[in-house]
Amino acid sequence: MSIATVSYVLNGKRAVSSQVREQVLAASDALGYRVNSAAQTLRRQSSKTVGLCMTTVSTVYLRELANALDEIATENGYELVQVLTRQDPARELARVNSLLSRQVDGIVLLPSLHPQAALEAISRSSAPSVVVDRIGEDDRFSYVIVNNNKAMQDLVRHLMGTEHRRLLFVAQNLDVVTTRHRLAGLEEQARLAGGALRYQAIQRGDDEVAYATRLRHLLEQPDPPTAIIAGNSSVALSTWKALLAAENQQAVAMATFDDPDWADLCQPAMISVRVPFRTFAEATWELLMQQMEGRFDAARTIQIDAGLVVRM
Structure with missing residues (x-):
């Protein structure tokens, strides 16, 4: 089969038989080949672009992370x-x-709950990549x-230090790995408190009306939570x-992961968990550049510490 025939199939510029087309596509898929749509990229072997594939930008955390990565890419x-x-x-x-x-x-991927197919595609392409969040x-x-x-754990210790012993943690989705890590931290603090701390974890889901009803019922029980921890800015707003x-x-304290601008307007004052997005983005970019420049030796995981914003 000639190079020209392969080019015709991959670029769709000339009709070929279905048998030939299937053979070419099967071979390109096996090799992880993708058509390069930019002629300039072919000449330079660098598109000077990096892809950011995210689930959504509906929370402060995701928007700020995207902004920080965009700033560093531009720089x-x-x-x-x-x-x-x-x-x-x-x-x-x-x-x-x-x-x-x-x-x-290169590609920065903030994955879905089931990213196996996307990860496999990236791996087969050998494209430099970093998974975040x-x-x-x-x-x-x-x-x-x-x-x-x-x-x-830092947040719970602070809340306990201000006499909160009954906590409600509200996550967008309890199945997300980030939520599981937070729950593990909450469980550890409850264990260390030796029975002095009680907590409940619930999922907000997508029905805000149903969530508001459930929250009202929880606050009407004999020993209601005295502080609510929201899993992100969207949950905090709901x-x-x-x-x-x-x-x-006024009857319950609020804390949230993410640090929304409107948190300053809340009374009682809202406590926030703030991520240093510039630090996060710089670590991501460095891992990506190591691969892009051939300085990469082995895959690794970097954890970024977040800080508390305590408003008075």
């Missing part, structure tokens, strides 16, 4: 190409394949994550609106 002469997956594994795979087809120099068991990849266990509607926002 280093790269363009950040951002795509969203909406937590859909099929869309995630399609977005990753799209980035690979553009011949991006959610650590996995695939040792082919490097990870940059927040030390969520430590962040939760919780705050529910407390305002129930007219009992």
